[in-house]
Amino acid sequence: MNNWTGRAQKILEDSLSVKRLFWDKQRENILKSAEAILNSLKNGGKLLIFGNGGSAADAQHMAAEFINRFRLEREPLPAIALTTDTSILTAVANDYDFSDVFEKQIKALGQPGDVALGISTSGNSKNVLRGLKAAREQGLLTIGLTGGTGGNMASFADILVVVPSRETPRIQEAHIFYIHLVCELVEEAIFAS
């Protein structure tokens, strides 16, 4: 049998310390971005979320929490993951380029006052950067959820939320903490009496 206990323990410790460091170093940006989402929703805006691979799953996960419910019984909140319609994704990628898949949807669906949340651990996925750029040009508030150096996301994000790690899986584990934290804070602010 493999002796995985030590290795698993190390992965756990790394994951915990990245999350702790994330909170310690990025508290201000985390809370500022949650407030921006809250203000948008309170004023009739919506949240558009996008990313690749694990971050596409995170985008869908977050949209589901907003539309269905998180911890409170309450009315749905408007959020759309731009990662789910395979007809749109394949048509745009096939006819144009994969780097256009989020930009086109932002142009079609984004309204001034909405929030665009682009998720990329490297901060360098072209389609995510193009989505954020289009969102900014269209008057949306842009949030970049990233890791490491933040890559090129700083150029297109009004608020940059950076997980201080260079390990994609550890960054993603902190991203899901961020997503649940934002859902919980926003839901309580709107619905808890």
Ligand SMILES: O=C(CO)[C@@H](O)[C@H](O)[C@H](O)[C@H](O)COP(=O)(O)O
């Ligand atoms: O979940 C993982 C790795 O943990 C992968 O699916 C990962 O998300 C994909 O390789 C993405 O394409 C990486 O893109 P990005 O985070 O650099 O924007």
Ligand SMILES: [Zn+2]
């Ligand atoms: Zn992953």
